[in-house]
Amino acid sequence: MVWIVNILYNLVRVYSFILVVYALLSWFPGAYQTSLGQLILRIVEPVLKPFQRFNLQFAGLDWTILIVIFLLNLVSGIILNALLLLA
Numbered sequence: 001m002v003w004i005v006n007i008l009y010n011l012v013r014v015y016s017f018i019l020v021v022y023a024l025l026s027w028f029p030g031a032y033q034t035s036l037g038q039l040i041l042r043i044v045e046p047v048l049k050p051f052q053r054f055n056l057q058f059a060g061l062d063w064t065i066l067i068v069i070f071l072l073n074l075v076s077g078i079i080l081n082a083l084l085l086l087a
Contacts, residue, residue: 001087005080012076016069018043023065 022044025031032041048064056063 005083019065
């Protein structure tokens with residue numbers, strides 16, 4: 001059971017890192033058109049798209065990625081704690 005928790009924890013960390021890279025790519029013109037940018041778009045867009053409907057833009061910044069990272073860590077923390085209690 002511990003290895004499942006470890007794998008889930010590492011997947012959340014990797015996905016959070018990919019979300020941060022996605023945000024950083026917006027600072028570089030044409031970065032989304034590269035092969036790496038396209039790969040990151042395909043990984044991140046399905047998760048971000050439902051949250052982008054809420055228009056989470058304040059002070060000229062899009063807070064969608066931060067909200068998704070927060071919720072991802074919150075949900076994974078709840079699941080990880082539940083799995084550890086079952087072990």
